Amino acid sequence: MSLPEVVSREEWLEARRSLLEQEKAYTRTGDALNADRRRLPMVLMDKNYVFEGPDGQVKLIDLFGPSRQLIVFHVMFGPDWENPCPFCSDAIRVTYPSLFEDLRRRDTAYVMTSRAPYAKIAKAKADRGWTIPWYSAYGSDFNYDLNVSFDKNAGTVPVYNYREEPWLSEEDAPDEMSGFSCFLRDEDGNVFHTYSSYARGTENTIGQYAMLDMTALGRQEGWEEPKGRVETPRPASPRFNE
Amino acid sequence: MGLPEVVSREEWLEARRNLLEQEKAHTRASDALNAERRRLPMVRIEKEYIFEGPEGKLTLKDLFGASSQLVIQHVMFGPDWEAPCPSCSGAIRLMTPALFRGLEGRNTTFVLSSRAPYDKIAKAMEEHGWEVPWYSSYGSDFNFDFDVSYDEAAETPLLYNYREEPWLRGDNAPSEMPGMSFFLRDQDGAAYHTYSSFARGVEYAAGPLYPILDLTALGRSEDWEEPKGRAETPLPADPTFGA
Numbered sequence: 001m002s003l004p005e006v007v008s009r010e011e012w013l014e015a016r017r018s019l020l021e022q023e024k025a026y027t028r029t030g031d032a033l034n035a036d037r038r039r040l041p042m043v044l045m046d047k048n049y050v051f052e053g054p055d056g057q058v059k060l061i062d063l064f065g066p067s068r069q070l071i072v073f074h075v076m077f078g079p080d081w082e083n084p085c086p087f088c089s090d091a092i093r094v095t096y097p098s099l100f101e102d103l104r105r106r107d108t109a110y111v112m113t114s115r116a117p118y119a120k121i122a123k124a125k126a127d128r129g130w131t132i133p134w135y136s137a138y139g140s141d142f143n144y145d146l147n148v149s150f151d152k153n154a155g156t157v158p159v160y161n162y163r164e165e166p167w168l169s170e171e172d173a174p175d176e177m178s179g180f181s182c183f184l185r186d187e188d189g190n191v192f193h194t195y196s197s198y199a200r201g202t203e204n205t206i207g208q209y210a211m212l213d214m215t216a217l218g219r220q221e222g223w224e225e226p227k228g229r230v231e232t233p234r235p236a237s238p239r240f241n242e
Numbered sequence: 243m244g245l246p247e248v249v250s251r252e253e254w255l256e257a258r259r260n261l262l263e264q265e266k267a268h269t270r271a272s273d274a275l276n277a278e279r280r281r282l283p284m285v286r287i288e289k290e291y292i293f294e295g296p297e298g299k300l301t302l303k304d305l306f307g308a309s310s311q312l313v314i315q316h317v318m319f320g321p322d323w324e325a326p327c328p329s330c331s332g333a334i335r336l337m338t339p340a341l342f343r344g345l346e347g348r349n350t351t352f353v354l355s356s357r358a359p360y361d362k363i364a365k366a367m368e369e370h371g372w373e374v375p376w377y378s379s380y381g382s383d384f385n386f387d388f389d390v391s392y393d394e395a396a397e398t399p400l401l402y403n404y405r406e407e408p409w410l411r412g413d414n415a416p417s418e419m420p421g422m423s424f425f426l427r428d429q430d431g432a433a434y435h436t437y438s439s440f441a442r443g444v445e446y447a448a449g450p451l452y453p454i455l456d457l458t459a460l461g462r463s464e465d466w467e468e469p470k471g472r473a474e475t476p477l478p479a480d481p482t483f484g485a
Contacts, residue, residue: 003428004436007283015282016437017404026275027442033261033268034456035468040257041249042459069458093340095450102332102451106463107473110454162259184459186245194246194459195258200269204453208344210446211352213276215311216284216426216436220348225277230349 002228004216042184042192049142051135052118060142060183061191063135069108070183070191073205074148076176077114077121079138084114084124087237088178092130094207100133113137115149115176146196148179161198178238180205199238244471246459284426284434291384293377294360302384302425303433305377311350312425312433315448316390318418319356319363321380326356326366329480330420336449337374353377357385357418388438390421403440420481422447441481 007015049060064070075092076085083089092112103110111133114121118136125134143149150158150168152175158168160177167173179198185191203209209219218224222233249257291302306312317334318327326334334354345352353375356363360378367376385391389401392410400410402419409415421440427433445452452462461467465476 003284003426004281004434005283006286006434009285012283012285012435013404019278019282020404020443022275022278023439023443026271029268029271030456031467033264034461036261036264037457038459038461038467038472039246039469040261040459041247041254042245043251043254044248069460071454071458090340090344094338094344096336096338098335099450102336103454106455106477107460108455108458162255162262180454180457182458184245192246192248193254195457197265197457201262201265202457204446205450205457207341207450208348210453211313211345211422212348212350213272214279214422214437214439214447215313215350215424216280216282217311217349218276218280224273224280226281229280 002226037195040195042194045183045191045193047141047145049137049140051113051137051140051142053133053135054122058135061185061189063109063111063133064183064185064191065104065109067104067107067109068185070185071103071108071110072146072181072183073110073112074143074146074177074179074181075112075114075134076148076174076178077116077124078149078175079116079120081116081120081176084116085176085178089128091206092132093128095132097131109133111135113142115143143176146179146181146193147198148177149175150177161201178202203238244469279437282437284436287425287433287435289383289387291379291382293355293379293382293384295375295377296364300377303427303431305351305353306425306427306433307346307351309346309349309351310427312427313345313350313352314423314425315352315354315444316385316388316419316421316423317354317356317376318390318416318420319358319366320391320417321357321359321362323358323362323418326358327418327420331370332451333448334372334374335370336451337372339373342375351375355379355384357391385418388421388423388435389440390419392417392419403443420444445481 051058075088113135115137117138121134121136137143147159152169157164157166180202182195184194212219217229220230221236223236293300317330355377359380363376363378379385392400394411399406422444424437425433426436455462460472463473464479466479
């Protein structure tokens with residue numbers, strides 16, 4: 001294994017200050033990108049999607065609660081699956097109830113949805129002691145319209161991350177993919193779709209990567225540079241389909 | 243309040259696909275920046291720093307536990323303070339046991355440290371029901387050497403985020419500042435300082451709140467954000483934009 005070069009504090013500081021300039025430039029680019037994201041137009045959600053939660057059937061607008069914004073984490077959990085996807089489960093495990101409170105304080109409701117029937121969701125929550133707001137989109141077009149579930153017999157090419165992905169119609173392709181969708185409502189109670197993100201577009205929401213990215217060994221995944229920092233690197237997660 | 247323009251699905255998709263190209267470029271820029279960060283050299287820790295935790299005194303090396311890497315979040319909680327800083331507390335509230343376990347699964351131990359004596363830390367944890375590994379560096383040079391605590395009488399310049407900040411000597415200047423420091427140890431047990439980050443440099447590492455809000459139409463609802471007019475009463479920037 002190769003570790004970083006050992007130097008004096010003065011030499012390190014010089015290298016660190018150079019990197020800081022790059023970091024600040026990156027933060028400013030991030031601010032500009034976030035502003036461009038907020039400048040995106042939005043689309044009226046005119047279908048009547050029905051979800052099932054602990055208190056029975058609810059509509060998309062009900063998921064907002066008192067907030068103006070709604071974020072939906074599309075947890076991969078198909079109707080025939082026994083368990084939610086392990087990676088989504090890890091993302092749920094690092095989520096504390098306080099996150100939902102903090103988001104609500106910024107006018108934002110945050111919920112999970114999956115296509116599994118609600119009974120399976122309730123069982124998964126009970127088995128794991130999770131207290132998150134998690135709704136079933138079973139029987140609705142919601143997951144298909146937001147490109148996280150795929151009907152292999154639809155006769156159209158599945159789209160994931162805004163690109164046609166013919167492999168998603170193959171027999172052993174997953175029925176479910178992961179993503180985040182954001183919605184806004186106006187004062188008249190109309191709901192608009194403002195944004196969806198998939199694949200690596202959501203990796204910062206997971207929590208531990210931002211921290212690992214600042215370490216000398218990184219995420220310890222095979223694609224990372226410089227090579228040779230870990231003996232047995234992991235595969236990339238989320239995968240790089242590009 | 244100004245809301246995004248309402249368009250057809252086709253028009254939205256075109257705008258969204260353009261933004262996706264910018265997002266992918268930003269992700270690649272981030273991968274390259276992370277690689278540069280990992281190419282930084284490191285400095286051997288020669289001083290013996292002593293911390294206090296629930297089981298008594300321990301050294302910096304002890305904080306690594308079984309991992310090769312150690313991440314320390316410098317929580318602002320001075321020796322004379324009655325409570326930790328509210329913004330740091332907000333970050334602690336979001337830390338789950340799974341976060342610490344997940345990092346351990348990647349050979350990385352994550353702990354918090356503050357200059358408040360350990361009994362104050364223990365009291366704060368108990369009052370809030372926090373179960374986090376949080377150590378006191380009271381009486382050690384640790385916080386001063388890593389530029390998150392300040393001795394106004396020091397003859398050397400006071401640095402924050404790698405820049406001399408004369409205001410840190412002022413009467414109303416805080417004695418503590420926030421940041422994160424990163425350490426690595428080699429097979430012989432020697433510990434090295436690889437990296438520290440401060441101010442906005444740690445805003446994504448502090449938890450998922452901002453990464454999630456940054457995907458939304460209203461954003462963080464802070465007053466510096468563009469486009470203006472999305473929130474009725476925008477919040478001030480947190481962390482403050484010192485840089």
